[in-house]
Amino acid sequence: MNGKCRAFSLRTGRFSQCGQIYTVTTVTEGRIAHFEDLGLGRLLVKEMRAVEQAGRLSSLAWVVMPDHLHWLFELRSGSLGDVVGRVKARSGYAINTRLALQGPLWQKGYYDRALRKEEDLRQAARYIIANPLRAGLVQRVADYPLWDAVWL
Incomplete structure (x- = not known):
């Protein structure tokens, strides 16, 4: 691990580690x-891309739903709480402005799940x-404007 990449204990039962792949869900x-x-939605995506460009994570897939965000990424530096907190704070400021x-x-907090290396990321x-699709917002994923995945 480099100096920027160290493990963090978050709250009880939550552990943050660089190189780990996480799914995160957060709700308005x-x-x-x-x-x-x-x-x-694009203001939120701008803040998500900013943390990626800063080297904090490698985004694998995400979708911005009308009232929440689902995000799959590999943590590169810092802690999970810092990364999610930064995106929420900066997007909140931009949208409120x-x-x-x-x-x-x-909402305070977020739901996260660490994926095992053997799990199918795709x-x-x-x-x-x-x-x-499951929410009935579109008939085809391609018709929804706020999503991305590295496998496309």
Whole structure:
């Protein structure tokens, strides 16, 4: 491990480790569907890409749903809490600024799951990007504008 990459103990039962692949789900405060507005969804995606460009993670797949985010990535540096917290804080600021609002955009916390190396990452990515289909938002994944996966 390099100096930027060390293991972190988060809350009870949660452990953050560089090189680990995680799925993360986080939900907007009050489940408000802010991301029905494509422009607001793109502000979130901009912050997700910023943490990737900063070398904090390697994004594998994600989908921005109207009121939540599903994200599959490999942690590269820092802690899981720092990365998710940065995306939530910066996207919250950007979206609140755009909407002239105050207060939290995101619910506190997030759900995460560490994937084992032997798990099928493509299957996990397919599950994530198929969320708009299961929610009845589109007939085909290609019709939904806020998703990406490295296998395409």
